[in-house]
Amino acid sequence: MNAAKNSSKIFRNPAFSLKSKTICIPVGHSERSGAVVEPYLSTQWFVKMQPLADAAVDLQAKEEKVHFVPDRFEKTYLHWMENIRDWCISRQLWWGHRIPAWYHKETKEVYVGLEAPEDSENWEQDSDVLDTWFSSALWPFSTMGWPDENAEDFKRYYSTDVLVTGYDIIFFWVSRMIFQGLEFTGERPFKDVLIHGLIRDEQGRKMSKSLGNGVDPMDVIDKYGADSLRYFLATGSSPGQDLRFSYEKVESTWNFANKIWNASRFALMNMDGMTYDELDLSGEKSVADKWILTRLNETIEDVTQLADRYEFGEVGRHLYNFIWDDVCDWYIEMAKLPLYGEDEAAKKTTRSVLAYVLDQTMRLLHPFMPFLTEEIWQHLPHEGESITISSWPVPVPEHTDKEAAADMKLLVELIRSVRNIRSEVNTPMSKQVELYIKTSTEDIAGRLEKNRSYVERFTNPSTLKIGTDIAAADKAMTAVVTGAEVILPLEGLINIDEEIARLQKEFDKLTKEVERVQKKLGNEGFIKKAPEHVIEEERGKEKDYTAKREAVRQRIAELKG
The missing domain is CATH 1.10.730.10 (Isoleucyl-tRNA Synthetase; Domain 1)
Structure with missing residues (x-):
């Protein structure tokens, strides 16, 4: 009573006045229907997550854990599981798996089970359905005949080898498959999880209806074929990385x-x-x-x-x-x-x-x-x-056949060098030129002679001489390959100063390669950690680059002389 009286006195105070003011506040709307989204308190079903999450986290400490590729995504997974909260699994939708709960019409008793109560007429099933991720999490074993653990498919295929999915649903799907698999079967649902990125547009933006930057795969297939699109998508990026769609790359x-x-x-x-x-x-x-x-x-x-x-x-x-x-x-x-x-x-x-x-x-x-x-x-x-x-x-x-591979490598290098020289002086392959190959050893000369038909077929020489005692002509273009020097006398077609400048660039390039390899071989960390065959390969490169550089240096000296 006193409170009411005091309240009435306040409202009668002439110094006090009531006002109304319009205030704009953000109100959420459904992205599909446009309806206003309002808070609504209701009874929901939850899964107690801590025991399930603990088992999933413990699994990752074992040898037979779930391997993430790339492995950095295991941290994302563990972050979710170590900071887990109880999971609301009921949804108010018209489709999905019904919540297996019944309410007695008179006593309001709650019954939960695989089958409906015997006197079903007096019971009413919950109208909610399971969260779609709850149903999806059953996929690895429910599709194999589970709960019959003697089902042939279940025994043969569970657990599966690899799951391929995007990084945006590691918590929504991957983690829930793992803890449900452990809970219901006692095993991990898959050995590996291969994480791929998202397909973005050429500017790196996520494809969306609002931006209008989506690409219909059927349009791409109609133009370039399914195989072209498939190869581009499968090989266009490394695991975990987003891929920018490009018509140029598909072409x-x-x-x-x-x-x-x-x-x-x-x-x-x-x-x-x-x-x-x-x-x-x-x-x-x-x-x-x-x-x-x-x-x-x-x-x-x-x-x-x-x-x-x-x-x-x-x-x-x-x-x-x-x-x-x-x-x-x-x-x-x-x-x-x-x-x-x-x-x-x-x-x-x-x-x-x-x-x-x-x-x-x-x-x-x-x-x-x-x-x-x-x-x-x-x-x-x-x-x-x-x-x-x-x-x-x-x-x-x-x-x-390592010997044949080495011979072919020499042939390819030699043929390419001749073609490059022809291109530099605008001499077409149809025009025959003199070709001299000065080898560093008789063995290399013999190997080239053995495959002379390939050299003649793919370089089109008017004269072909191979040996260790061949002298380079003054006005000639040269190229250094592994174990040999290629000489094309092209008098009247080249400028000696330009040839010296070209060779000087080649000398500088080889010098950088020698320095790079020597720096690598001088690194104690590399020598200790790298496999022996990798170290030997780098030593071979050092020897090869050094020999080529010396041959170029000698040729520059000859031209200057």
Whole structure:
């Protein structure tokens, strides 16, 4: 009463007046319907998370934990689990798994169970549904026949090898699959979690309807094909990194696919009806045959190891370099010599090598370009119904020939140097030129003589001399390759001062390489930690660069003299 009286006195005070004022406050709206989002208190179902989270965290301290790739995302996962709160699992939606709870219509008793109460007429099921992530978290084992732990699929496939997902749902999905898998099966649901990034537009922005920067994959497929898009997406970035979509890059992949198709068409045109049973790799092989088989072994080994580590960007780089450079640009061109020649035995061997290399290459490429590789493989001499169920390639030790690989490396370096010199002085390949090759040893001279036909075919010389006692002409362009000096007398076509300037640039470049390698070899940390074969490789580079630099220095001195 006193309070009421005091209150009335206050309102009657003439010094006090009431006012109204409009105040703008932010109100949340649904992004889909536009309806105002208002707070609403209601009864919800929760899962007590601490025991589940503790088990999931403890798992990561064990040897058989869930491995994150890249491993930095394990910290993101643990941060969520170590700071966990109880999980609200009920949702007020029209679809989903119903909450398995019933309320007695009279006593209001609550019943929770797998099956409805026996006298169901007196019970009413909760109208809420489970959170979608609760249902999704059951996926690794519920799809395998669980809760029947004797189900064949469950026994064979659980736990799975790898889960591939984006970094934005590590907590929403990955963590919940892990703690539910542990709770219901006692095992981790998967061994590895491969985290990929998001696909962004060319400016690095997230694709959204509001920005209008989304890309319809069907439009890309209509223009460039499914394989081009798939290869770009699979090999365009490293694990955990976002990928910027670019039509230019997809077109580049499309060009790569065309290169593979055209090279395969050439090979198929020259198979001469060869069947799988007629393949024979035991015949006398050329240096090109031995080299491409060696490179294939190296590529199989590299691609397999990188794929096992989920380094698909590096897998794509190795496959691209092997197919475009080694197979298409060099081996197929060199294979034309026996294929267009008169030696039937050499033809058969080259056909067999070409068919074998393409077969193995298509298998390596198949996960990234399934449609193209299946079509090509079906027309190659093959065994089996589909490339999809064919075995993964493995290196064949007897196909590795280090000596042939070294010879081919020398040939490629030599041929490229001649072509570069021709390009610098605008001398087309159709015009014959004199070519002298001064070797540092008789052994290198013998190796080049043995493969003289390749040098003649791909450099088009009017005169070709190979030896250790060849003197360089005054007016000539030169190039230094491993163990030899390439000399092209081009009197009247070059300016000596310009040639000296060009060689000086080459000398400076080689000096930087020598200094870089020597600095690396002088680093105690590198010597202690690096594998022995890596150290030996760097020492070989130092020796090679030093020899080349000395040859360039001598040539500069000759021209100045």
